[in-house]
Amino acid sequence: MxxxxxQESGLDNLKVVETERPRLGSHDVLLQVMEAGVxxxxxxxVSSINVRPMPHVPGAEFAGVVVEVGDxxxxxxxxxxxxxxxxxxDGSCxxxxxxxxxxxxxxxxxxxVTNGGWAEYVAVPGKNLVxxxxxxxxIAASLPVSALTAYHALMSAGLRPGNVVAIFGASGNTGQFAVQLAKMMGAEVIAVTGKDWVRELGADYVVTADKAVDEIGKLTGxxxxxVVIDPLGQSTWTASIGAVGRRGKWITFGQLTGGEVTLSISKLYSSEAWIIGSTGGTRKELSELAKLSPKLKVRVDKEYDMNDARNALDRLFSKQRNGRVMLRIGR
Incomplete structure (x- = not known):
């Protein structure tokens, strides 16, 4: 397969190789991978994190078809x-x-901490499948990271019907799903992005980050x-924290533009604002998302095959990118 x-860190070291199918443990499932998110x-x-084992297969987000199951x-x-x-x-902590x-x-x-899903076949514990x-x-390949991360963040923020939610990076991997899911939860959605097509996903308003505070102020009187979601980090911190209302919640699960920011403690306590960190999501939440998935959409910028995995990673940070980058594996 x-x-x-x-075998060594660096995008230029990424290669497609032939290897044996993984051996199946008694609690494992052999999966033919169909699609992966980038x-x-x-x-x-690929470029910098210490991973194991080596040589290493990347791919944190994928979906496919069951081929064989363990005893x-x-x-x-x-x-x-x-x-x-x-x-x-481990299931026991x-x-x-x-x-x-x-x-x-x-x-x-x-x-x-294990090999990932950029492979034609992967052995996965049955407890990890939905x-x-x-x-x-x-859509299927976007559920485990892009959609789940957004869903867990909204749940962690306690989003309620009628709330106003501002989503920075609304056209990105997680942003697309945050817009849709927030709307499904009954919120008024302000998408902070330069991409007007997010209206098709349910955004009530679209504003740019440089005008976000003023525009959100006008829209909300x-x-x-x-609730403010900001996975971008340093570049949008001033705008996103400035958009939080009294007893509002600012929540993040990323730092794409840097992780060091300055916080006004007086603004935090005088408005009784909450700052919340969020990461990934639970198995229960992924099961809930699977049931919601027929109602979800995803805008794909470009789909690559396995031989173009390096270009797919390059495209991820391109200014020309206009939607999700996907990796086609088994179809």
């Missing part, structure tokens, strides 16, 4: 369409016992946003 692999974590796995797997059968919950977890597997004290992320309906593979 073919895999995308590297995410910042994949870029960092102790009863929930899945060949032919099932599944998305892969990409967290490694206090976080796992609280159904917060993504925070497992002894775990990690598939593609960082069945999906007959949806497009670009000065009340500002109840």
């Amino acid at each position: 073919k895999v995308v692999q590297f 995410n910042p974590i994949d870029y960092y796995v 102790h797997v009863s929930d899945f059968k060949p032919g099932d369409r599944v998305a892969v919950y990409n967290r490694v977890f 206090d976080m796992c016992l609280s159904s917060m597997e993504h925070l497992c004290r002894n775990g990690g992320i598939m593609s960082v 069945k999906i309906p007959e949806i497009g593979w670009e 000065g009340r500002m946003a109840d």
Whole structure:
């Protein structure tokens, strides 16, 4: 079978190689990977993060079809369409016992602490699989990271019907789904992006980051946003924290433009604002997303095949990118 692999860090070391199919453990499922999302974590796995094992297969977000199941797997059968919950977890620590597997004290992320999904076939523990309906593979492959990260963040913020939510980076991997899911939850959605097409995903208003505070102030009569999502970091920090209303919540799950910012403590306590960190999501939330998935859309900028994995990673940070970057593997 073919895999995308590297033996030393660096995008130029990424190659497609032939290798044997993975061996199946008694609790594992052999999956034919159909599609994978391309995410910042994949870029960092290839270029700079210390990963194991080596040589290494990247790919944190993927979906496919069950080919074979281990002796102790009863929930899945060949032919099932599944998305892969990409967290490694032991199931026994206090976080796992609280159904917060993504925070497992002894775990990690598939593609960082294990090989990932940029391969024709992958062996995955049955507990990491979620069945999906007959949806497009670009949606299926977006559920485990892009959609789940957005969903968990909105749930962590306690978003309620009627809330105003401002989403920075609304046209990005997670932003697309944050817009749709916030709208499904009954929120008024202000998309902060230069891409007007996010209106097609349910955004009520579209504003640019440089005018976000003023525009959000006008749209809300000065009340500002109840929830602000900002995965971009340093470049949008001043605008996004400025858009938080009284007793509002600012939530992040990324730092694409840098992670060092300056915080006015007086503004924080005088408005009783909350600052929340969020990462990934739970297995239960991924199951909930799978049920919602027929209602979800994704705008794909470009789809690459396995031989163009390096170009896919380059495209991820291109100013010309206009939607998701995907990797076609098994179709």
